[in-house]
Amino acid sequence: MGAEKKKDGFDSxxxxxxxxxxxxxxxxxxxxxxxxxxxxxxLTFLIPYFIFVVLIGSTGVIEEMAxxxxxxxGPIGAFGTxxxxxxxxxxxxxxxxxxxxxxxxxLAIGYSCVIGWIFKYAWMAITGSLYAMGTDMDTIxxxxxxxxxxxxxxxxxxxxxxxxxxxxxxxxxxxxxxxNKVMMPALFGLFVILAIYVGFLPGASEGYKYIFTxxxxxxxxxxxxxxxxGQAFFSLSIAGNGTLIYGSxxxxxxxxxxxxxxxxxxxxxxxxxxxxxxxxxxxxxxxPLDSGGPGLMFIYLVNVMNAMPGGRIVGLVFFICVVFAxxxxxxxxxxxxxxxxxxxxxxxxxxxxxxxxVIGCVVAICIQAIVSEWMDVVSxxxxxxxxxxxxxxxxxxxxxxxxxxxxNEGGKKDISxxxxxxxxxxxxxxxxxxxxLGAVYGGIG
Numbered sequence: 001m002g003a004e005k006k007k008d009g010f011d012s013x014x015x016x017x018x019x020x021x022x023x024x025x026x027x028x029x030x031x032x033x034x035x036x037x038x039x040x041x042x043l044t045f046l047i048p049y050f051i052f053v054v055l056i057g058s059t060g061v062i063e064e065m066a067x068x069x070x071x072x073x074g075p076i077g078a079f080g081t082x083x084x085x086x087x088x089x090x091x092x093x094x095x096x097x098x099x100x101x102x103x104x105x106x107l108a109i110g111y112s113c114v115i116g117w118i119f120k121y122a123w124m125a126i127t128g129s130l131y132a133m134g135t136d137m138d139t140i141x142x143x144x145x146x147x148x149x150x151x152x153x154x155x156x157x158x159x160x161x162x163x164x165x166x167x168x169x170x171x172x173x174x175x176x177x178x179x180n181k182v183m184m185p186a187l188f189g190l191f192v193i194l195a196i197y198v199g200f201l202p203g204a205s206e207g208y209k210y211i212f213t214x215x216x217x218x219x220x221x222x223x224x225x226x227x228x229x230g231q232a233f234f235s236l237s238i239a240g241n242g243t244l245i246y247g248s249x250x251x252x253x254x255x256x257x258x259x260x261x262x263x264x265x266x267x268x269x270x271x272x273x274x275x276x277x278x279x280x281x282x283x284x285x286x287x288p289l290d291s292g293g294p295g296l297m298f299i300y301l302v303n304v305m306n307a308m309p310g311g312r313i314v315g316l317v318f319f320i321c322v323v324f325a326x327x328x329x330x331x332x333x334x335x336x337x338x339x340x341x342x343x344x345x346x347x348x349x350x351x352x353x354x355x356x357x358v359i360g361c362v363v364a365i366c367i368q369a370i371v372s373e374w375m376d377v378v379s380x381x382x383x384x385x386x387x388x389x390x391x392x393x394x395x396x397x398x399x400x401x402x403x404x405x406x407x408n409e410g411g412k413k414d415i416s417x418x419x420x421x422x423x424x425x426x427x428x429x430x431x432x433x434x435x436x437l438g439a440v441y442g443g444i445g
Contacts, residue, residue, distance in 0.1 A: 009172055010246075010250060011177060012177070013259070015173070015177035015180070016254065017262045018177070018181055018184045018185075019180045020065075021180075021267060021328075022180040022325075022332065023237045023329060023331075023332030024237040024263060025184070025267055026235075026329030029235060029267070029274050032231065034274055036228070036231050037211060038279055040218065040228075041213060041218050042212055042213040042214065042215075044214055044215045044216075044219060044224060047214070047219065048225045048228035049231060050268070052229045052232035053232045053235075053236065054264070055426070056232055056427070057263070057264030058264075058418075060233075060238040060391065061236055061243060062260045063403070063407070064238060064243040064390055065247035065256045066403075066407045067247060067398075068243070068245055068246065068247025068248035069248060069252065069256065069409070070406035070409070072248050073248055073343065074241075074245040074248055074339045074340055074343060075240055075241055075244055075390065076101060076344060077097070080097060082394065083393070085398050086397045093393065096389060099240075099382070099385060099386055099389060100240035100241040100382075100389065101241060101337055101340050102382070103239060103378060105336070106382060107379070108330055108334045109367065110364075110367070110371055110375040111326070111329065111330050111375075113148075113364050113367065113368050114326065115157070115160040115161075116153040116157030116160050117147050117148060118323055120147055120156040121298060121322075122322070125315045125318075125319045126316060130302065130306075130315050130319075131311055131312035133306065135303050135306050135307050137299070137303055140298075140299050144295075144298040148371075150368050153368065157361065157365055158361060160330075161330075161364070164327050164330050165334070167327070169349065169353045172249050176335070180328055183327065186324060191277060191321055195273055195276045195277050197314065198276075198314075199276075201280070201281070201309075203283055203286070204281070204284045206280075206283040207279040207282065208280055210279060211275060211279055226437050229437075230434065233384070234379065234383065235271060236263070236264060236267060239382075240386030240387050241336040241386055245339050248339075251410070252410055255410050255411045256407055256409070256410065256411060258411070258412075277318070278296070281305070282300065285307055285308070297322070302315065305318065334360065338356050341356060384435040387434070388434075391423065391424075391428045392428060395420065395423050395428065396428075403419075403423070404416040404420055
């Protein structure tokens with residue numbers, strides 16, 4: 001494998017932060033986080049979740065951003081640089097670096113099916129056909145069943161990916177950064193409006209009461225901590241690929257710890273906003289709070305929104321928010337494979353986007369019937385493995401001096417005293433634990 005070359009970069013600090021927030025704010029925040037809060041009891045889940053967000057944000061997020069920036073490469077080049085420094089063997093690291101790249105591609109392909117569903121529902125919300133289904137659960141469930149079946153969303157997958165890859169083809173600054181500067185403020189603003197509206201619905205107060213309820217005995221349940229860790233881990237987009245590749249596009253003057261803190265903060269705010277919309281809305285509509293996965297968003301929540309006063313507008317605003325979250329996430333997931341095609345094979349950005357886009361689209365269309373199983377395998381095994389490998393390469397293979405210098409460059413304070421021991425001896429075991437617990441529990445969030 002050849003040496004990689006940096007092609008493009010972020011133009012501003014806010015653009016970089018918004019792009020990283022966009023990569024982290026995805027379906028996990030919108031349909032998984034509210035269910036975890038509901039299933040495990042409000043603050044009983046939120047307390048361990050916040051603890052893990054702080055831990056992972058101050059180790060894994062900083063590590064992947066700094067690793068990418070210090071080497072100027074994606075996973076393949078970064079891992080190659082680390083092994084070359086340690087033993088002079090660059091190809092070993094480059095070969096291992098394929099794991100997170102393939103993981104990113106596999107996860108992106110799975111999400112391509114989901115984003116197809118989201119685009120379809122957003123269009124149905126725009127045309128009014130979503131609201132026209134009313135509150136008949138058989139009709140709503142049947143519509144989603146046909147959408148999520150084999151070959152059920154072919155056209156919508158193609159449309160969603162054309163939009164996403166058009167953003168990527170425009171480049172880092174002109175495409176990804178510019179798009180996130182629009183999508184992320186819009187997403188947060190619209191979610192705030194929805195949260196305020198839902199807060200005034202009769203019965204919504206029960207949802208807020210539930211969110212802020214603490215059951216001390218529940219904190220003794222190991223599952224609460226396992227799932228809180230899993231949710232924080234994957235919500236912050238730590239898998240040795242997306243955050244690392246975005247880091248490679250960052251200026252040497254960027255304060256990485258500050259950026260990591262902002263990403264963790266805004267990702268958490270987005271997740272809480274989703275919970276403040278969905279749980280009170282489900283409470284107001286007497287919906288089942290313990291129904292997770294796609295069924296929550298595409299069946300139960302549609303039923304609740306259609307029964308609300310102004311339900312057509314609520315559904316429209318909600319699915320526009322979900323489109324923004326989905327596009328920003330999938331662009332990040334596909335960026336590692338695109339950058340690999342550019343850096344390893346010398347393709348232009350347009351050519352790399354085209355190759356990856358065609359592969360992603362064709363495979364996504366073919367796996368629609370097994371997308372749930374596909375996503376389980378990728379999220380349980382490949383993503384935690386990529387995160388663990390990236391951290392091992394950064395902290396132990398490249399070494400302490402490299403890790404500390406990379407994290408401190410451009411920063412206002414020297415964080416070596418706490419960053420290295422926390423990252424090298426706490427975060428890495430937790431990443432490995434994520435892999436083990438994922439296999440034991442069939443997924444950890």
